[in-house]
Amino acid sequence: MKLDNSVAAVVTGGASGLGEATARALAAQGVKVAIFDMNEAAGQTVADEIGGVFCKVNVTSDADVDAGFEKARAAHGQERVLVNCAGTGNAIKTASRDKATGETKHFPLDAFDKIIQINLVGTFRCIAKSAKGMLDLAPLEDGERGAIVNTASVAGEDGQIGQAAYSASKGGVIGMTLPIARDLMNDGIRVNTILPGIFNTPLMNGAPDNVKAALAASVPFPKRFGRPEEYAQLALTMITCGYFNGEDVRLDGGIRMPPR
Numbered sequence: 001m002k003l004d005n006s007v008a009a010v011v012t013g014g015a016s017g018l019g020e021a022t023a024r025a026l027a028a029q030g031v032k033v034a035i036f037d038m039n040e041a042a043g044q045t046v047a048d049e050i051g052g053v054f055c056k057v058n059v060t061s062d063a064d065v066d067a068g069f070e071k072a073r074a075a076h077g078q079e080r081v082l083v084n085c086a087g088t089g090n091a092i093k094t095a096s097r098d099k100a101t102g103e104t105k106h107f108p109l110d111a112f113d114k115i116i117q118i119n120l121v122g123t124f125r126c127i128a129k130s131a132k133g134m135l136d137l138a139p140l141e142d143g144e145r146g147a148i149v150n151t152a153s154v155a156g157e158d159g160q161i162g163q164a165a166y167s168a169s170k171g172g173v174i175g176m177t178l179p180i181a182r183d184l185m186n187d188g189i190r191v192n193t194i195l196p197g198i199f200n201t202p203l204m205n206g207a208p209d210n211v212k213a214a215l216a217a218s219v220p221f222p223k224r225f226g227r228p229e230e231y232a233q234l235a236l237t238m239i240t241c242g243y244f245n246g247e248d249v250r251l252d253g254g255i256r257m258p259p260r
Contacts, residue, residue: 001080001081001140001144001147001239001240001242002140002240003026003029003030003031003081003236003239003240004029004030004031005030005031005032007030007031007032007080007081008031008032008033008034008072008073008076008077008078008079008080008081009023009026009031009032009033009034009079009080009081009082009083010033010034010035010036010068010069010072010079010081010082010083010126010130011023011026011033011034011035011036011082011083011085012036012037012057012059012082012083012084012085012086012122012123012126013036013037013084013085013086013087013151014033014035014036014037014043014046014083014085015035015037015038015039015042015043015046015054016037016039016042016046016201016202017085017199017201017202017203017228018085018151018196018199018201018228018231018232019035019037019083019085019086020046020228021227021228021229021231021232022083022085022149022228022231022232022235022236023035023046023050023052024046024049024050024232025229025232025233025235025236026081026083026236027050027051027052029236031081032051032052032075032076032077033047033050033052033053033076034047034052034053034054034055034068034071034072034075034076034079035047035052035053035054035055036055036057036059036065036068036072036086036126037054037055037056037057037086038056038057038058040054040056043056053071053072053075053076055067055068055071055072056068059086059118059122059123059125059126060117060118060121060122060125062125065125065126065129066129069129069130069133073133078133078134078136078137079130079133079134079146080134080137080140080145080146080147081146081147081148081149081239082126082127082130082131082146082147082148082149083148083149083151083235083239084123084126084127084148084149084150084151085151086118086122086123086126087118087119087122087123087151087169088115088118088119089115089119089155089163089165089166090111090114090115090162090165090166091161091162091163091166092107092108092111092162092164092165093107093161093162094106094107094164095107107164107165111165112164112165112168114165115165115166115168115169116165116168116169116172118169119166119169119170119172119173120168120169120170120172120173123150123151123173124176127148127150127180127191130146130148131146131148131180131184131187131189134146134187134189135187135189139188140188141242142188142242143188144188144189144190144242145187145188145189146188146189146190147189147190147191147192147238147239148180148189148190148191148192149192149193149194149235149238149239150173150177150191150192150193150194151173151193151194151196152170152171152173152174152193152194152195152248153166153167153170153195153196154195154196154197154250154252154255154256154257155167155170155257156170156171156172156173156174156195157171157174157195157250158256158257159171159257160257160258160259160260161259161260170195173193174193174195174248177191177192177193177246177247177248178246181245181246182246185245190238190242190244190245190246191245191246192238192244192245192246192247192248192249193247193248193249194231194234194235194238194249194251195248195249195250195251195252196226196231196251196252197219197226197250197251197252197253197255198215198216198218198219198225198226198252198253198255199225199226199227199228199231200225200226200227200228201228204225212225218255218258219252219253219254219255220253220254220255221253221254222253223253224253226251226252226253230251231251234249234251
């Protein structure tokens with residue numbers, strides 16, 4: 001797919017981190033970008049800077065997602081590109097014992113479900129609703145109508161202690177990539193997923209310096225955090241390369257996560 005001002009895109013989680021970098025990279029190619037995010041101030045700032053539109057969207061809400069697509073399409077027309085970066089995580093052991101009191105407890109099921117609803121169901125909700133709209137687009141060269149990029153995580157393959165919910169959600173994104181690509185293959189919509197490793201995002205910036213240094217040193221090469229712009233680079237490759245379909249690709253400097 002050629003990226004220019006004839007193409008509209010929606011980027012979820014586009015107010016910061018990987019999503020922001022991707023929104024900016026798409027806009028730099030002339031693409032008309034709509035940002036879905038909960039952070040209204042940051043999202044509006046990014047949208048203003050790239051000449052896009054901001055839509056306040058909680059991806060766990062059907063009504064929010066519907067309203068977001070309605071607003072984005074009113075401004076830019078039906079999107080040919082969807083990039084799903086909205087997500088979150090937590091760290092809770094499946095079952096554990098308090099060292100001080102000896103009290104035992106298990107992972108709160110509402111906290112588990114919250115991560116699944118945001119990372120997995122929220123991603124699928126946006127895919128399904130975007131793909132439905134793409135079906136009405138006129139096909140481009142090779143019959144292509146659209147391209148979708150999802151965000152999983154290396155935790156979907158080698159999750160660490162406390163990451164049961166997060167790993168399950170991201171493993172689900174990995175697991176549904178090929179079936180969705182097959183669902184949409186006859187309509188010319190490609191679907192791929194990126195599995196980022198340790199990236200320099202606002203969430204990571206909150207960690208202590210010694211923790212960040214140890215994590216960076218654990219990357220085989222290069223021994224640093226990934227840059228959001230590198231995620232965006234791969235996302236754009238997945239969008240523009242017409243033979244890229246049904247793939248889950250690690251972007252991690254060769255890291256394999258240890259138990260903790």
